[in-house]
Amino acid sequence: MDTEPASWNTRLMHYAATAGTLRKRLDLQGFSSQRVRDLSAALFDEEGSELFHYWPEGRRIYPNGAAIAAALATRRGQQAASGALSELRNNNDPDKSFLCRQWESVRESFDDPRFALALSLSRTRPSTPVILDLTDLVLGGWLATEERPHREARSRMSSKVAASGPVIVITEGSSDARWIRRSLEVASPEVAHFFEFLDFAGTKSPGGTDRVVSLTKGMAAAGVMNRIVAVLDNDNAGNEAVQQLAQLDLPAHVVVVNLPTIEYANHYPTVGPDGPSTANVNGRAVSIEFMFGENILHDSTGSLFPVRWQAYNERVNAYQGRLDGRHKKEVGRRIDQVLSASDGFALPDQVAEGCRRLSEMLIRASGEPRYIPASEASVLTALWRNDPYCAIKVDT
Numbered sequence: 128m129d130t131e132p133a134s135w136n137t138r139l140m141h142y143a144a145t146a147g148t149l150r151k152r153l154d155l156q157g158f159s160s161q162r163v164r165d166l167s168a169a170l171f172d173e174e175g176s177e178l179f180h181y182w183p184e185g186r187r188i189y190p191n192g193a194a195i196a197a198a199l200a201t202r203r204g205q206q207a208a209s210g211a212l213s214e215l216r217n218n219n220d221p222d223k224s225f226l227c228r229q230w231e232s233v234r235e236s237f238d239d240p241r242f243a244l245a246l247s248l249s250r251t252r253p254s255t256p257v258i259l260d261l262t263d264l265v266l267g268g269w270l271a272t273e274e275r276p277h278r279e280a281r282s283r284m285s286s287k288v289a290a291s292g293p294v295i296v297i298t299e300g301s302s303d304a305r306w307i308r309r310s311l312e313v314a315s316p317e318v319a320h321f322f323e324f325l326d327f328a329g330t331k332s333p334g335g336t337d338r339v340v341s342l343t344k345g346m347a348a349a350g351v352m353n354r355i356v357a358v359l360d361n362d363n364a365g366n367e368a369v370q371q372l373a374q375l376d377l378p379a380h381v382v383v384v385n386l387p388t389i390e391y392a393n394h395y396p397t398v399g400p401d402g403p404s405t406a407n408v409n410g411r412a413v414s415i416e417f418m419f420g421e422n423i424l425h426d427s428t429g430s431l432f433p434v435r436w437q438a439y440n441e442r443v444n445a446y447q448g449r450l451d452g453r454h455k456k457e458v459g460r461r462i463d464q465v466l467s468a469s470d471g472f473a474l475p476d477q478v479a480e481g482c483r484r485l486s487e488m489l490i491r492a493s494g495e496p497r498y499i500p501a502s503e504a505s506v507l508t509a510l511w512r513n514d515p516y517c518a519i520k521v522d523t
Contacts, residue, residue: 420477
């Protein structure tokens with residue numbers, strides 16, 4: 128807290144907000160005043176008699192942990208938080224020395240700095256200004272006045288989340304999510320837990336290409352820091368959606384892909400206005416059901432379930448194709464049955480190959496985060512920051 132007027136050598140750079148504003152922000156991050164007081168009180172109660180080893184008389188003033196936690200949030204407690212224990216001892220102030228020791232205990236036990244800040248402000252009037260003066264860092268040469276530490280901190284947090292947080296996968300529906308997740312577990316079990324899929328089944332959310340587009344745009348607009356991979360069918364509708372998203376200025380960590388091209392789909396049976404034929408259905412009708420080999424697409428006579436041409440799409444100048452509903456349902460049942468095998472090595476070769484195909488697609492789309500492995504304490508200059516303003520690019 129700072130209520131003194133600024134002088135020539137203060138506030139060359141500073142951040143300011145009211146205590147009420149900071150408390151609202153801390154509440155949203157899980158550091159509400161009540162919660163930090165309760166946790167602090169529980170810590171002090173657990174430490175018990177050890178707290179008063181150097182000052183036994185203090186037990187009368189602070190009969191329990193709640194009283195100690197409340198005292199830390201007073202002006203006197205705030206002063207003790209910023210004082211050095213050795214100095215307080217020399218001043219012969221046992222009360223402040225005691226509170227200083229408790230602050231040390233709090234910071235050791237709950238070492239996220241937001242915890243101590245929330246506790247310190249828990250009883251401060253909402254209108255009280257709170258100022259973080261960075262002048263000493265500027266005068267010491269650690270910061271330049273044109274720098275914006277908050278922006279760089281958010282960028283570091285974003286790149287760290289993108290590098291170490293799960294990759295969010297958006298698919299056209301619950302079947303796509305289920306089968307791609309299982310493919311990762313079979314083909315790349317060592318990294319499968321790095322991917323999280325939107326739960327269409329559990330939330331009963333609608334699927335389809337339009338939903339993929341809207342979710343991808345929404346997550347990008349919301350500033351989601353995780354890497355995001357949007358997976359669309361390798362058909363006309365999917366290609367149109369990819370083109371639509373490509374026209375947007377999506378962040379680099381948001382990647383949109385079509386399902387892979389399938390060799391046997393280059394000459395695949397189709398049914399259209401002119402009757403049965405054979406055509407290349409890659410890019411026109413390849414859905415997730417095509418990913419696990421042609422054997423799973425055979426009917427009882429050994430013939431492939433045909434693609435049926437549907438409505439004409441003027442935007443891509445082609446017909447949209449798909450399997451008949453009953454054929455699609457049957458293929459889906461077979462895929463669920465074969466992928467439910469607990470041992471991935473027992474899968475048919477074509478299905479195992481399909482799992483590898485989908486796994487490689489996701490891993491490749493996830494890319495390698497451009498994360499500079501350095502914390503705020505690093506001596507690297509701002510030029511190394513992995514953000515849009517970074518002047519140093521590391522090629523791999």
